[in-house]
Structures are given as C-alpha cells and as structure tokens.
Amino acid sequence: MITYPRWLDRGTGKEPVLRLLGIGNAGVNIADRIAIRASLPLETVALNSDQQSLNASVASRKTALGPMTTHGLGAGGDPEMALEAARESMSELRQSVEGADVVFLCAGLGGGTGSATTPQLAELARANGSLVIAVVTTPFQFEGRRRSQQAQEAMQGIARHADAIVHFENDRMAEITAPRTEAEETFAACDNILFQSVASLTRLISCPGPMAVAVPDLLGVLRSGGGAFLFGSGEADGGNRAHEALEQALRSPLLDRGRLLHDAKKVLVHLSGPRSLTFAEVAAIMQQISKNTAPSSLLHLGVSVARDDSAPLIVTLIGHCGTAAQVEAAAPIPAAEPVRATPPTLFAEEAIQSTPPPSTHAEPKTAAPKVKQENLPLEPIARGRFEKVEPTIVEGEDLDVPTFLRRKLKK
Amino acid sequence: MAREKIHVGLEIGTTKVCAVVAECHRDGEMRILGVGESPSRGVRKGEIVDFKNATQCVHDALADAEDRSDHEIKGVWLAISGSHIKSFNNRSSVTLPEESTITAKEIESVEFKAKEAGIPKEDVIIHSVIQRYYVDGQEGVIDPHGMMGTKLDADFHIIHGVTNRIQNAIRCVREFDIDVEDIVVNSVASAQVVLDEQQKQAGAVLIDIGGGVTDYIVYKDGAVCHSGVIAIGGDHITNDLCIGLRIPIARAEKLKIEEGSAITENISASDRITLKNDTGFSGRDIDRLMLNMIIKSRLEELFGILRKRIQEIVPEHLLGAGILLTGGCSLLRGIREAAESVFPGTPVYLAHAQSVSGPMSAFENPQLSTCIGAAKYAQAVHAEMPDESILDRVKGFFRGRF
Numbered sequence: 001m002i003t004y005p006r007w008l009d010r011g012t013g014k015e016p017v018l019r020l021l022g023i024g025n026a027g028v029n030i031a032d033r034i035a036i037r038a039s040l041p042l043e044t045v046a047l048n049s050d051q052q053s054l055n056a057s058v059a060s061r062k063t064a065l066g067p068m069t070t071h072g073l074g075a076g077g078d079p080e081m082a083l084e085a086a087r088e089s090m091s092e093l094r095q096s097v098e099g100a101d102v103v104f105l106c107a108g109l110g111g112g113t114g115s116a117t118t119p120q121l122a123e124l125a126r127a128n129g130s131l132v133i134a135v136v137t138t139p140f141q142f143e144g145r146r147r148s149q150q151a152q153e154a155m156q157g158i159a160r161h162a163d164a165i166v167h168f169e170n171d172r173m174a175e176i177t178a179p180r181t182e183a184e185e186t187f188a189a190c191d192n193i194l195f196q197s198v199a200s201l202t203r204l205i206s207c208p209g210p211m212a213v214a215v216p217d218l219l220g221v222l223r224s225g226g227g228a229f230l231f232g233s234g235e236a237d238g239g240n241r242a243h244e245a246l247e248q249a250l251r252s253p254l255l256d257r258g259r260l261l262h263d264a265k266k267v268l269v270h271l272s273g274p275r276s277l278t279f280a281e282v283a284a285i286m287q288q289i290s291k292n293t294a295p296s297s298l299l300h301l302g303v304s305v306a307r308d309d310s311a312p313l314i315v316t317l318i319g320h321c322g323t324a325a326q327v328e329a330a331a332p333i334p335a336a337e338p339v340r341a342t343p344p345t346l347f348a349e350e351a352i353q354s355t356p357p358p359s360t361h362a363e364p365k366t367a368a369p370k371v372k373q374e375n376l377p378l379e380p381i382a383r384g385r386f387e388k389v390e391p392t393i394v395e396g397e398d399l400d401v402p403t404f405l406r407r408k409l410k411k
Numbered sequence: 412m413a414r415e416k417i418h419v420g421l422e423i424g425t426t427k428v429c430a431v432v433a434e435c436h437r438d439g440e441m442r443i444l445g446v447g448e449s450p451s452r453g454v455r456k457g458e459i460v461d462f463k464n465a466t467q468c469v470h471d472a473l474a475d476a477e478d479r480s481d482h483e484i485k486g487v488w489l490a491i492s493g494s495h496i497k498s499f500n501n502r503s504s505v506t507l508p509e510e511s512t513i514t515a516k517e518i519e520s521v522e523f524k525a526k527e528a529g530i531p532k533e534d535v536i537i538h539s540v541i542q543r544y545y546v547d548g549q550e551g552v553i554d555p556h557g558m559m560g561t562k563l564d565a566d567f568h569i570i571h572g573v574t575n576r577i578q579n580a581i582r583c584v585r586e587f588d589i590d591v592e593d594i595v596v597n598s599v600a601s602a603q604v605v606l607d608e609q610q611k612q613a614g615a616v617l618i619d620i621g622g623g624v625t626d627y628i629v630y631k632d633g634a635v636c637h638s639g640v641i642a643i644g645g646d647h648i649t650n651d652l653c654i655g656l657r658i659p660i661a662r663a664e665k666l667k668i669e670e671g672s673a674i675t676e677n678i679s680a681s682d683r684i685t686l687k688n689d690t691g692f693s694g695r696d697i698d699r700l701m702l703n704m705i706i707k708s709r710l711e712e713l714f715g716i717l718r719k720r721i722q723e724i725v726p727e728h729l730l731g732a733g734i735l736l737t738g739g740c741s742l743l744r745g746i747r748e749a750a751e752s753v754f755p756g757t758p759v760y761l762a763h764a765q766s767v768s769g770p771m772s773a774f775e776n777p778q779l780s781t782c783i784g785a786a787k788y789a790q791a792v793h794a795e796m797p798d799e800s801i802l803d804r805v806k807g808f809f810r811g812r813f
C-alpha cells in the first residue's frame with residue numbers, strides 16, 4: 001500500500017521537493033534541456049557513468065556512477081557493466097533520491113547506464129516514500145532487437161517500482177516532424193516533446209488550480225495500460241481560441257490527429273486560461289473532446305485560471321491507449337487517499353500561465369515553445385482577394401502581399 | 412483496343428476549367444478534336460475552395476468539349492496542381508542472388524523500395540519517375556531489363572501530394588459519373604507536349620505560370636530532376652494591381668491583359684493610361700510606369716524564387732535548352748525579358764504544345780499546354796503499360812485506410 005507523502009496535504013505549507021534525475025546519456029540530455037529552458041521548481045541531477053557527458057552537463061548536481069568500474073568512460077551499452085557500476089555507487093544513488101517528494105526519472109532505455117540504473121533508482125525512491133514518475137524513451141526499431149530487448153527488460157524493472165511510466169517510443173516520435181526534415185531537427189522535436197511533458201507534469205503536480213485534477217486521477221490515467229502514451233497540447237488567443245487550442249492539441253502527432261483518443265479508456269483534460277475563460281468555452285471544448293473519445297472512456301477535467309488577463313487558453317490532453325494490459329506490479333493507488341489536487345497541465349506553456357493562483361508557487365514564466373502560425377505577424381498588410389485563402393509562404397514571406405509593398409518600391 | 416484511342420485531358424484551373432478531347436494514334440501522333448472551356452469559379456491557387464461552384468464549372472467545360480468534339484466523354488485524365496504538391500529524389504537498391512539476370516520483378520521491387528521513402532502520413536505518391544539505373548555501380552543504364560548484375564540501384568523522382576485535396580478534385584469530376592482514369596501533376600503533363608526529347612536531354616526548365624499557381628519541372632540528361640509548385644500566378648499580379656492602383660479586381664484583370672507589361676524601360680513619366688468610367692467605377696488615369704513596375708516586381712520575385720530552387724539541384728550552365736515559359740500568364744508582355752533578367756545568360760523562350768495536330772488556336776495557346784499534356788500523358792501511359800494506373804493505387808490506398 002502506498003501512502004502519499006505529507007506534502008500532498010495542502011495544510012502543511014511546505015513546498016514539495018521535485019527532483020528530476022537524468023540517467024545515462026539520453027537522460028542527462030533531457031535533464032540539461034529542462035535545466036536550461038524552464039525555470040521550473042525542479043532540482044536536476046545528472047547521473048552517468050560517462051564523465052565527459054557529466055562535465056558538459058548543466059544540471060545542478062552531478063553524480064558519476066561506478067568510477068572504478070567504468071573509469072569514467074561510460075558503460076558502452078553493456079548492461080552488465082552498468083549494473084556493476086550502479087552497485088558500486090549505491091550510496092550515491094541513495095543520496096540522489098533522498099528528501100524528494102516527487103522523483104522524475106528520465107532515461108533513454110536500451111543502452112547501458114539508463115537501462116540498468118533506472119529500475120534501481122525507482123526502487124530506492126519508492127522506498128523513500130517519493131512519488132516516482134519515470135519518463136523514458138525506447139530505442140528506434142533500426143537500432144536492432146538487442147537494444148529493444150534491453151529496453152523491454154528495463155521497462156519491466158521500472159514498472160515494478162514506479163508509480164507511473166511516461167513512455168515515448170522513438171519511432172513514433174520521429175513522426176512528429178515531416179519525414180524530409182533534417183535529422184537534427186527531428187531529434188530536437190523529440191527532445192522538445194519530452195521536455196514539454198516533463199514540464200507539464202511538474203506544474204501539474206506542483207500547482208493546483210480552481211478545479212484541479214487529483215494525483216490519483218493523473219496516475220490512473222498514466223497507468224491505465226501498457227500501450228502508448230498520448231499527449232497533446234495547444235494554445236490560442238482571440239475570439240476563436242477554444243476551437244483553435246483544441247485543434248492544435250488534437251493535431252499532436254502523439255495523438256495521431258486525435259484518432260488515438262478513441263482507444264483511450266481514461267483521458268485527462270486540462271484547460272487553463274485567463275479570467276475571461278467562459279464556461280461556454282469549457283463546455284464547447286469538452287463536448288468536442290467527448291466526440292473524439294469512446295463513449296465509455298472516462299474523462300477527467302481540470303481547469304485553472306491565470307491571474308494574467310493576457311494569458312492564452314491552453315488545452316492539454318493526456319491519455320493512455322493500448323490493450324497490453326501490463327498491470328504493473330506497482331501497488332494500486334488507494335482511492336481514499338485525499339491527495340492534494342493538482343491540475344494536470346501537460347504543456348509547458350500551459351502550466352505556466354494557468355498556475356498563478358496556487359499557493360506559494362510563483363511559477364516563473366518559462367520561455368515556453370510558441371506554437372503559433374508563422375504568418376501571423378504579417379496579418380496587417382493587405383492580402384486583397386487572398387484574404388481568406390491559405391497563404392503562400394516561402395522562406396517566411398507571405399507572398400500574397402504584393403511584392404511592391406513588401407519591397408517598398410512604391411514611390 | 413480501338414486503333415485510335417480518344418483521351419480527354421481535364422484541368423481545373425484557377426481562372427478556367429478546360430477539357431481537351433484528343434485522338435491518339437498508335438504511332439504517337441495526336442490530334443485535337445475539340446476543346447471545352449469554362450471560366451472557373453470556386454478555385455483558388457489551383458485548389459478547390461468551393462466545391463459546388465467548381466463542380467458546375469467542370470460540368471460546363473466537359474459539356475462544351477463534348478459539343479465541340481462530338482465525342483461522349485466517359486473518362487478523363489485529370490491534371491492536378493496546388494501548393495501541397497512536393498517532390499524529392501530518392502535512390503533505392505536491391506541485391507540480386509549470385510550473378511542472375513535482372514527481371515521485371517527486380518525493377519518493380521526497386522521502384523517499390525524507392526517509394527517507401529517517408530512522405531507525410533496524409534500524403535500519397537502521385538508519380539515516381541525513373542531517373543536512372545545503376546547495375547553494379549555502372550552508371551547511365553537506361554533499361555536494366557535482362558542485364559546481369561548483383562546489385563541494382565535506381566534514382567527516382569517522387570512527387571507526392573495531400574490525399575484529401577487530390578481526392579476533392581477527383582470527386583468534382585465523379586459527380587457526373589465521369590471516370591477519372593488517372594491523375595497527373597500539371598508540370599509533368601505540360602512537359603509531355605511542350606518539351607521534346609532533345610530539350611530534355613540538353614537540360615531544360617519548364618515554367619507553367621497559370622492563374623493561381625506556377626508549376627515547374629526541370630529536366631537534365633533526359634530525366635526529371637526537380638519539380639514543384641509555387642502558389643503564385645496571374646491572380647497575384649491582378650491582386651497587386653488592385654491594391655497598388657486602387658482599382659476593382661475586374662478592372663485590374665482587364666488592365667493587366669490589355670496594357671500590362673513587365674518592361675519598365677523607355678517609359679516616360681508622363682505616359683498615362685485612361686480608364687474609362689464604367690458602372691460603379693469613375694474613370695481614372697493610371698501611371699504606366701507604376702503599372703509595369705508592379706507587374707515587374709512580382710514576376711522578378713517569382714523567377715527569383717524559382718532560380719534559387721532550381722540552382723540547388725542543377726547549375727544553370729547545364730540547362731542547355733534554357734527556360735521555357737508556358738501557361739496563361741506567359742502571354743503577358745515582357746515576361747520573357749523579366750525572366751532573362753533573373754536568369755542571366757540562359758535563353759528564355761515562350762512555348763506552347765508541340766507535336767500535336769488539330770486546330771491551331773488550340774495547341775498554340777499556352778493556356779492549354781497542361782490540358783493537352785494530360786491527354787498526351789494518357790497516350791504515353793497507355794503505350795507503355797495499359798494496366799497499372801496511379802489512380803488504382805490511390806483507390807487502394809483509400810481502401811486500406813477505411
């Protein structure tokens with residue numbers, strides 16, 4: 001039986017300690033990204049057996065694993081060696097999870113360090129009474145069977161101890177960008193999605209809103225099956241914001257344009273917006289979402305309102321789909337637990353604006369990724385009869401606007 | 412199969428819908444029997460935005476073509492355009508068992524592999540054009556059929572577009588129980604009739620500037636090496652004039668056709684054009700220099716974009732046959748000079764459909780290049796392989812999906 005840590009009671013007034021552990025090369029990458037990009041209330045710890053990657057990392061704490069075993073050269077994708085390294089550094093591992101209320105474990109599975117150490121950390125953190133959420137990626141198919149097998153084993157190990165696993169398949173992530181885009185861009189987009197999901201989960205847990213989603217709800221959604229993790233988020237401003245934000249969220253490649261929502265048994269919807277957010281908008285969004293989900297699926301709704309009147313409306317969808325009823329060994333969540341309610345904001349930005357009302361957590365405004373259309377800034381210029389048609393944009397220029405106007409040839 | 416087959420090419424353009432009925436002889440000759448036209452409504456930038464109106468226009472054009480050619484149209488070859496159409500080059504290879512001969516099976520599988528290249532989910536491949544084969548690394552193989560080898564590589568030029576948008580155009584025709592036998596991309600269609608084999612070998616760029624879009628295709632060593640669509644066309648010039656000179660769209664269009672030119676040299680500042688007053692429009696004097704300047708800057712920009720794209724693939728000095736302009740907008744005065752100023756040193760020609768017979772007014776009209784090309788493409792496809800059609804693949808794609 002899990003008992004949730006005290007901090008989940010809002011009464012104590014103590015701020016929860018959220019810690020993000022980046023394990024292995026991929027994990028350290030994610031940790032770095034989060035440390036740089038978001039001023040989230042997150043402590044970042046980089047753990048790796050490769051000294052070089054640690055040196056380059058900007059995480060606030062760094063822990064070298066198995067310096068004697070690997071001589072700081074990394075485990076080289078060998079799980080045996082990584083396991084040996086983890087054993088050697090057991091006390092460091094314990095230290096790294098100590099005192100955290102929520103532990104995020106970020107790792108790319110299929111290699112050495114990440115695959116071997118993450119399950120152990122999950123176990124240690126769980127023993128400490130922390131809430132453990134693992135955010136992991138599994139290798140591309142083209143990386144071979146061996147790697148995916150290693151990843152599979154590691155997943156099982158993690159599942160035994162973690163409260164929830166947010167699982168991204170690299171293969172699916174690659175679909176995020178158009179197939180013809182540069183490799184670098186694709187990797188960056190993958191990283192970005194990982195970042196967004198961690199950032200949103202963080203805010204979701206640390207910043208409650210007026211109509212909050214309880215942690216058990218969140219965990220229930222994250223855990224409800226072994227299949228794919230669904231995640232989508234969109235934000236919009238202006239008159240048609242409800243529709244636009246939702247459209248964007250549904251367009252997320254991780255939702256397969258909303259199609260995958262049909263298969264999800266539980267879906268968490270979080271809306272955050274300025275004070276001007278009307279009930280009609282909330283109702284419209286929920287109605288639209290329920291059209292996209294199966295009639296039998298359970299919807300959890302969370303709403304938070306930002307103090308800032310210029311905040312955009314943000315819609316976040318989290319769900320889990322798939323039939324592989326991988327009922328994890330992790331103990332079921334006691335339904336009775338009066339867990340502190342937290343609005344689930346999956347989106348980086350979303351969380352930010354939405355969160356201001358909550359307690360002490362002055363969520364600093366993060367430079368969140370803007371998902372705006374690129375033609376917006378050009379709007380004021382005349383497009384004449386092409387006003388309502390899809391704009392012709394080449395290299396960032398709206399070619400529907402007369403050339404002579406753009407070049408200021410006019411006398 | 413009848414000795415003389417009749418093919419119908421149909422283009423749903425931004426300014427007009429036209430259908431060409433052509434009689435195709437087995438020896439490759441083609442004779443135009445009739446051309447049907449209808450001003451287009453409900454089409455913007457080469458794509459349908461108002462289904463009902465567009466359908467009506469297609470109907471009018473087909474009915475007109477039937478009248479003029481005295482032929483009942485049962486199926487058409489549809490030319491497709493729009494900015495969603497993209498292309499790329501892809502190489503694929505297959506390995507053969509020990510020293511065996513290359514058969515149709517291997518050639519098919521190498522093409523299949525090339526098409527596996529990632530295109531966005533919502534897209535479908537419209538054309539996969541063979542550029543060249545390599546057998547065991549030997550370059551320049553034109554037909555590997557029957558050759559010995561252990562490895563067959565092939566370069567393909569793949570053109571793809573958004574399935575739903577293509578489907579919309581097809582549905583427009585199907586409304587009247589007329590079959591769409593196959594689809595062809597505008598630029599590929601135009602190239603069938605405007606370019607001859609020599610020009611393709613020497614290297615040529617065909618630029619088809621229509622009302623809403625500009626389609627272009629680049630040939631080098633006899634094979635397509637680049638193609639694309641830019642959603643800029645004659646409509647943009649009209650719109651520029653409408654905004655720049657503050658005159659109604661209809662007047663702008665008329666002014667463009669009657670007086671417009673892309674040449675700004677030797678125009679005195681006092682040269683003015685008087686627009687007569689019309690219902691709802693009081694007469695005005697227009698500065699000719701201004702008029703031509705607006706047109707010129709638009710065209711120069713368009714050619715500038717094209718040049719940039721083309722140069723990435725083929726250096727200009729390899730374009731032996733130069734640049735050929737066709738499409739309705741190529742009738743604009745001074746367009747050749749505008750193109751020449753952007754592509755210095757490369758010859759620029761105004762072109763229309765070649766190697767077809769029939770009424771001169773039909774094939775000499777550059778507005779009809781694409782449409783005639785679609786019929787010619789039909790002839791070419793039938794000559795090669797009468798069975799397989801791209802549309803079957805589109806259909807198959809849909810079946811697999813729903």
